[in-house]
Amino acid sequence: MIRKGLLFSALLGMTTLTQAQVNIHIDTQNPGVRVSPNLYGIFYEDINHAADGGLYAELVRNRSFEDNDKTAEAWKTYQGATMTLVNSAKKQLNRAQKNYLEVNFTGKGTSGISNEGFWGINTVKGRTYKLSFWAKGKLNGNLKVYLGCNCGKKMFAVANINEKITNKWKKYTAEFTATNNHEKARLWITSEGKGTVDFDVVSLFPPTFNNRENGLRPDLASMLKALHPKFFRFPGGCFVEGQQSPDNAFRWERTIGPIEQRPGHWNVNWGYRTTDGIGFDEYLQMAEDLGAKPLYVVNVGIWHGGFTPVDSIQPWIDEALNALEYANGDVTTKYGALRAKNGHPEPYHIEYIEIGNENNQEDPTQQSDQYYKRYQLFRDAILAKYPKMHIIGNVVAWGNDHPKWNSDEQVELLDEHYYRNPAWFANNFHKYDSYERGKHDIYVGEYAVTQGFGVNGSLDAALGEAVYMMGIENNSDVVKMASYAPIFANLNDLKWRPDMIQFNAKSAFGTPSYYVQKMMADHIGTRVLHVAQDNPYQTDLEAKLVSPEKSKLGFATWATQASYQLVSVNDKPVDQKYTALKGDWHHEDNIISQKGNGESCLNIGDMLVSNHSTIKLRARKDSGAEGFMLVFNYIDENNYSWVNFGGWGNTQHGIEQVVNGAKMQIATKTGKVETGKWYDITFEQDGDKLKAWLNDELIFDTKLQQNTTPGIFSTATLDELQGDVIVKIANTSEENTTCQIDLDGYQVKQGEVIRLSSAKGIHENSIDTPTLVVPMTETVSPHHDKLQLTIPAFSLNIVRLKR
Incomplete structure (x- = not known):
């Protein structure tokens, strides 16, 4: 965690606070139930x-040549060498290993094979790697093994196998230390000699967690x-x-x-x-x-x-x-x-x-x-x-x-x-x-x-x-x-x-x-403490309207060919232009048809529609796995909703929201649609309230939901071993506030806040920005049994107060 020393008075001076103070009273005199010793696992x-390509530290992909019975996936030949995947009960390494790889080395310069690893082998300067493989055959020369670039010409870690390859299966090992950094290296097995060698269980390990054999990525x-x-x-x-x-x-x-x-x-x-x-x-x-x-x-x-x-x-x-x-x-x-x-x-x-x-x-x-x-x-x-x-x-x-x-x-x-x-x-x-x-x-x-x-x-x-x-x-x-x-x-x-x-x-x-x-x-x-939270501004955090005031309509399909006809919006006929965002869409005689079987195919109209509207249309499944969808509340490709008739393999109907690119279900109901049959659909929207009919059957009477529930949530526990009171405060809203923690006479002299927060709730980490949202630690100064604290928007705050 990142430690950040701040004067508490500076925290109180923040000018972005817009809400009244939250009061958190903690009963420290009557500890409650014991916290389970098995939280958390x-x-x-x-x-x-x-596992493979992840926590398991093995660097060779398809090491035993079992990933595909027809081709040696993740392996390729070099400089004229040839390789053949062999399945022979008489010649295989053992009963567990069905396949092995037969490699013919040309003897005309350096030839051989290489393995790409799991989307590249990360080579780190100074790191020692352990290689092992089983082999048999006849080779006029020695094998050279190395970690190198994709073309095989640059070598980052090299070892020679000086033992002669025999006609019986034998395990060979080598170690080599990298002299360069390269995150997309390959493992190369080459020779200047001529001959045929069978390989199986080719394994490469970096140093592992706790130095375990066959161990984990540290x-x-x-x-x-x-x-x-x-x-x-x-x-x-x-x-x-x-x-x-x-x-x-x-x-x-x-x-x-x-x-x-x-x-x-x-x-x-x-x-x-x-x-x-x-x-x-x-x-x-x-x-x-x-x-x-x-x-x-x-x-x-x-x-x-x-x-x-x-x-x-x-x-x-x-x-x-x-x-x-x-x-x-x-x-x-x-x-x-x-x-x-x-x-x-x-x-x-x-x-x-x-x-x-x-x-x-x-x-x-x-x-x-x-x-x-x-x-x-x-x-x-x-x-x-x-x-x-x-x-x-x-x-x-x-x-x-x-x-x-x-x-x-x-x-x-x-x-x-x-x-x-x-x-x-x-x-x-x-x-x-x-x-x-x-x-x-x-x-x-x-x-x-x-x-x-x-x-x-x-x-x-x-x-x-x-x-x-x-x-x-x-x-x-x-x-x-x-x-x-x-x-x-x-x-x-x-x-x-x-x-x-x-x-x-x-x-x-x-x-x-x-x-x-x-x-x-x-x-x-170790013990739960009772918390009484006085939250004077909770009513200010009531959920905002989910649906936009104005948005676009459209159609969608999923692994299905379907046709649509928009009949009316608020009982008025509509003639709008469409933009096909994905799929093979055709427009003829007021009929919009999807001719492909792609997933999440969208076709969006150009007209803005109020969130207080009644839409009528006709739809028909022409072929494919599922049914048809009406898109509404469309803002962009990452924010929209749809009513899905005959979804999930034509087993149920559903309403789903896409928020910032991620989808969530609002309602589902068992049902299917028939191929080749036109259906009349009526869809009513009154703000966040939704109704949908398929022919004359009311399928949905539901409401759009907030993705988050805004509010302040607090709990407390006592650490009996340390004498610490631990207060947890989550602010899921977009508003900063302050709180006063009252420990009911429990005297504390110092403390810290471990806080996870960011400017926006949609913020997330990535491989390029891994520390955008990480915990930070601040010191706080309680006064006897009380503490005033700033609670930022979008934050988890764990306050640890020491007696």
Whole structure:
């Protein structure tokens, strides 16, 4: 964090203050419930190349030549050399490695192959790299390995393999130190000799976090360490379940041991193959290195697209029990001995296990077959062997703000997941205040602003999450654990946005959400203190009108060909010109048609329409995957709304807003449209109030929403070890204010404010501006049991007052 020394009187002299003072009275004499010792943790899933090309420090892409059975992806030849991908059961390295690469060196000058790494290999001057590979064949000469430029002529780190290549598979190693910086280097394997060499499992590592073999990228792992996580949930997420086949699920026994014995598997859910270089043992070692309790999520015999019948899931139960024995068993047990053989004689001590991932949806076709019976079978088997294990169950994970455990089966913790917009999180500050106590506890296993977050993740998004977390802390007698999701994203493969740590081969940055997670974890306290907040200007923060007074109309399609006819606006016929922003749009005889199947195809008219209007049109789906959309409130390509009929694969209708380029849902309803049929649509807008009819059926009667909920939110805790009072104040509005904190006789002599703030809520960090929104620390001077403080707009303020 950045420390910024300021005189408090200077803060009070700020001239931008426009609101009355907020008074925050804290009852320090009657401490409340104990803060859960498991706030907060982290949840890791291999998504957006979070592992290979990310946290896993391996620098070679497609190291085992398994990413594609037809071509050697990420590899290329040099100076006349040729390469052939070979699949031969008789000649392969072992049963785990199906493919290998046969390379013919020309002997006419230098020839060979190279690997691009994961969108470039970052070469750092003075850094030593460790190379290993398996090879066999016949070569009249030696191999030279180096890190070099894309053309192969400039060498930044070089080593010679002086051992002769034999006709039997053998592992070769080398180390070299870089003499230059280059963020887009390649790994080159060349020779001046002639011959044919087979390669497999070509691996290159830089120095790793805690100097672990087969370890982690230090900067990314250090950012996790800085969060001081209390627990570490792994390996997912949808990654646990896999897709298409149980072979694409996470099968822990296939992910341990030497890397050449790991077959890897298709991470079908997120669109790429994983080496499983971060395997079960590495996950456990990571938890240990981070000082976090491991929380293992087990597969209950369900994958995306299929399942093992519930009366046949014993092998899945056995797999889970074997994993626990590997983690917790004595070295005299089968799997405990295997753990010791792999380098860790002491148990890892898994205390928490989650039975399934999002496998308890109301719709049984959504990876949710007979969940309660599966849960019961797993729970009973686990507790029979590990009676002190903390068991976590699944509840509805999407489409429900109040999921319930609808079973008489006993469960200790329920895993709730929430992906919403900033306003939802702020509005749920009191979500758990009235939650039933004494029945079961809550683990908020995945939560994040995923609608209206900007591009990488805005300050507005982080502040919404902060308010929600403050509510969690107030109710940590029932909400025992929480973890943001997801953590990582390689900027070259963004499958999911936003993610709190984003990176390329060279650099990484944290979003404002990352810093909220760090601030909240660093200043947690041990007992909740009751707060009475007097906010005299709350009525001034009522939500402003979302819809613009004047805007444009248009049409849109998504993977569909459709036709439209605008009939009238306020009962008057309309003849307007259109601008096709994306797609293949045609205009003939008052019919506007989209002839392509692209996504988010927009065609916008030139007429300005009031936000108090009635629009009538006709629409027809001509072909494709979905239906048709009316665009309204159009200001620019990053700010508009639409009514979507037959969206989401022609399964439901919806109204969505796009705010600063990020989309959020306002309302949805099950429904579809027929191909080739004309529909009459009526759309009424009265400010933010919306109504939409499809033919004569009223589909929507709803209202546009603010992306954020403006206000002042405050909580407090007592750190009994330090004697500190910790006050958290979030200002989600665009107005600065002041507050007076009254500690009810609790005498404090000094303090500091850790503040996350920026001039605008839409501000965010990026790879080029990684520190635009970061915490800053200021000293403050309380007077006995009181403190006056400036609270900037768009800010999270954590005030730590020392007795």
